Amino acid sequence: MDCQDLVELITAYLDDALDEPTRRRFDEHLAECDPCVAYVEQFKTTVGSLASLHTDAPQQLNPDFTLRLLSAFRDWK
Template sequence: MTDGLDIDCDELVEIVTDYLDGALDAGTHRRVSEHLAQCDGCATYVEQMLETARIAGTLRAQELRPDMRERLLGAFRGWKAAGTPPG
């Protein structure tokens, strides 16, 4: 989506971690916030990222079965290699 937006969805996906970590400069942060206000898909993606981080932060390594750990790592590697977010 780019209609009237300074940043497109692909760019947002690439910098979402920096956005959530508060590591963007003020201008880029503003552009991302404006994009999220107008793009339901990206807003949902960011909400999913926040929820995933919240849930993952409550897990301890010993609580995760080895087979599940490998499945999760494989999924994350696949998303990174494809350059696309899940969902």
Template sequence: MDCDELVELITAFLDGSLDGPTEQRFKDHLAECDGCEAYMEQFRRTIALVGELPAPQTLPVDMRGDLLTAFRNWAE
């Protein structure tokens, strides 16, 4: 496993949703890579400080349309 793959899989690892062989590759990489080990520690600290994020709120349909129009017009 390389560093890019580890970054893509970090949330799945923390959720416990990796299959056994992938989880082992993940752990093996962490054991050998100081940079990824530091990244994992930062991720864990962030989770500990922030806790769980609230469930996403849905925007009213008209407000969503207004925002999308504003962004489209801004890009022009």
């Protein structure tokens, strides 16, 4: 797996939706690539921040916007 493959699979990885061989390749790549480790951590932080916004102030977020944002991250390549 290369870095581009990892970027394309990150949401499936975080959703625990990868098949076992792909997850193993993902983890093997992370074991060898510090920039991708940083990318995964940044992605987790971003998702966590967005989740806390939604939890702390759901009345401020338009549900349509939330769905579009989630869709954009899922489909982003």
